[in-house]
Amino acid sequence: MSKRYYAIIDIGSNTMRLVIYLRDKGGRLREVENVKAVARLSTYLQEDRTLSEQGVAKMLTILTSFQHVLDTYQLEETICVATAAIRQAENQEEIIKEVFVQTDFDMRILSEEEEAYYGYLAVVNSTSLEEGVTVDIGGGSTEVTYFKDRRLIHSHSFPFGAITLKQRFFTDELPTEKEYEELRQYLKEAFMSLEWLNKKKVPLIGIGGGARNVAQIDQNMKEYPLAGLHQYKMTDSDLAFIKNYLFTLPIDKLQKVEGLSKDRSDIILPAIEVFHSLYETVHADGFILSRKGLRDGVFYEQLTRGMGTHLFPNVLEESVQELVKDYDLNTKQISHVHHLAYKLFNQLYDKGIGDFSKSDWKDIKRASYVYNLGQYIDDESSAQHTFYLLANRTIDGLMHIDRLKLALMASFKNKTIFKQFLRPYKDWWVKSEQKKIRLFGAFIKFCYSLDSTRRSAVKDIRIETDDDTLYMELICSKDYLPEEYQSEKQKKHLEKTLKKRIELSFSNVEN
Template sequence: MNKQYYAIIDIGSNTMRLVIYLQEKGGRLKEVENVKAVARLRTFLGPNNDLTDPGINKLVSTLKSFQDVLSVYSLKEVICVATATIRQANNKEAIKTIAEKETGLTIRILSEEEEAYYGYLAVVNSTSIETGITVDIGGGSTEVTYFENRELVHAHSFPFGALTLKEFFAAEIPTDEELEQLHHYLMTQFRTLPWLINCEVPLIAIGGSARNLVQIDQNMKKYPLAGLHQYKMYGTDIQMVSNYLTSLKPEKLAKVEGLSKDRADIIIPAIQVFHTLYQAVQADCFILSRKGLRDGVFYEQLSKEMGSILFPNVLEDSIQELINDYNLEPEQIMHVQYLTRKVFTFLKQNGIIHLDKNDWDLIKRASYLCHLGEYIDAEASAQHTFYLLANRTIDGLMHRERLMLALIASYKNKTVFKQFIQPYKSWFLKDERKKLCHLGAILKFTYCLDATKRQVVKDIKIQKRQKKLLFTFYCDGDWKPEEYQAEKQKKHLEKLAKNEVELQFIPVNVKF
């Protein structure tokens, strides 16, 4: 099948960006190219609010450089959108005409409502957050939305952005008085929208300034996991980053780890927006979405094929992507899941270990991806499984949830589990670590019951006899490889159950 590539050019007030996507087997889009140009078009707006000739030249030359990249791909569709600066320019129609004549690209100027809507659409289709506030700070505008049960309820665009808010400061590093003035201005603006105030929901941030804030926070904390999407912070974390940046001299600011050079002069006003909005909302947390306007535009395009603007289950779709990427076998997954349910239910119902619905959700999720690291190297499967799952973005899972999935799906033995969890030990209580270890041991055991991927073990009967658990496996075919692996792994089951485990394999037609 020919690969389907799509491209979008996003003409922002601060940066212009070209992103190229590949449509995956499941229909979702995977980013394969991301080219950024710092155009600062906002600075080319003249006194009469026209984009000046040098600004138009900058726009056209950047679009032409993007076309060189576009020529490498066989593209199904190219979309070119523009936001605040072009939208607010008096000569926007002339800009569109010149750009189309020079490049052949048709620029679609997004309205304030569309810009806010696409940010919301990107968030609800790439996270599992049901209700929240989104914020997207551009160079010349700031979009906010409120969604509930994944449905958009309110949207608004403020006519200020990171570039315009710079004007509150006389120098790159603001004084305390200037910060207080900006805070007061922003709070006054946010309070004009009653639906923003004290709603106590997650605040989800989109865009380059939010990514830089998160990168700085991760570097300051020596954060051990890779990835920015769905990273969680709190108000104190935002304040800590702000205090750090405002304590620096200008020449040091540009060298901060995690801060893009082209954002050094606008990061402080952007962070003030996040922190003030966090306070206005009384947010319960601050979450970064790496998916934003560009992704939202394409989610709308995909909806024409899917028939729905919202993906029914973000996490399931993301797990399916992993199954496709690593050539995992659906038949084996469903069979291991069936056997795991049998063992899990017995241990739970007989009070052998305390298990609940959340535990089943965890182990079920992990059963889809158990030892996917075999795709890279069978001998080091556990290590590869853990690394891939812990460090790959999984839409719908926060970082801590992603780590839990990685620990269970990669379980090999208690020693290796302790090695994997060591850098993250403080993330979990002792009982939580113990539970994750138990869930991993259960899954490892049931995974061994289909060691040859033939589904030889058709069913399980488990009986409790004094200090012994008797597992009877009903088999269709030669069960020797499964028996060998299960005997090797049963010691982990014995430790968690505090019972001796006896295994017997019999033909499926034998009745007791």
């Protein structure tokens, strides 16, 4: 089967970007090429609201460069979209024609509503957030949306962006205290004018390069131990600290801040003030970075064409299934282990053993899908590979703390290795939560030992208990000696976490 490549060109007010995606067997898009050029087209808008000849020439030069990159791929489709700078240009029709003549790109100018919608669509199709406010600040406009139950309720495009705010409020590269306060008041009034933003008390989700840079700065300052930016969460105090720190720096020092792109150093302060002022207006309960934005939203619309909805049914479930496919996991074994784990979980819960709650099953089930997936790389060090892959891979639908929890459960080998993996993150959970994660890992490991030969030999589980012993009867449909050996070997990890001795008895019954 030939590889299917798709490309999108995003002509923004600050940057222009070419992204090429490869569509995998499951239908999802993987980014394989990402080319960025700083154009700052909004600075070429003249008093008569036309884009100057120099601006058009700069844009065409970059598009021609993109075209050379595209020539190396066999593409199924190329989409070219433009946002605020071209949308606001009075000579946009001439620009569209010139682009087509010079490059064959059929430029589509997105309306304010479309630009906001695609940002929202990217967020709800790449996270598990049911409700939130999105904000995407470009060079010449800022889009905000409010969604609830994953449905778009409100959207608005403000006619200002990081570049235009800088031009309007700063007389030099960096603002004075007075100028910054004027910017802050202006943004407060702008956001308060939308009643549906006020005191929503929901997550604020940042999209685009400005939000990405803020998250990168925060991670570098904290020496953050996990890889990845998507679904990274910050607080009000995090935003305030970064803002105040950046404000104290001269431009030469600002350009050297770890995590901040040099080409954004002069416009990062307007961007972060947009996020902070909006955070306060919304009374947000966190600032979450979405690496998926407008470009992804455009393709999500394409992928779901003809489905009756542009929303993926279950983002996290699809991400887990993607892991199962990527690491060639045994779906038959996973299904059988789920069957055994569910029986054992419910009996332990009913008897009050192990401090399980009903809601814990979803965590256990999720981790059991990807248990020991690092075996795909190397059997001897499978626990290490499992932990590293899951902890450091973006998993759409999981916040970073939940991704780490999944990694700890799915990589469980023994108490020593568990503590080793947990050590850099021990402050993320209190002791009781750490013990529960370890219990879940030991539970999953034990359940997999009951199907060690992948023959579904163990069909049912029945348990009884007294003060210090858990009696577990395993009903089998075929020879069970390998499963008996493995479960006797692995039960010690579950005994330690349950604080009970476990006695296993195997019996064979006909099918």
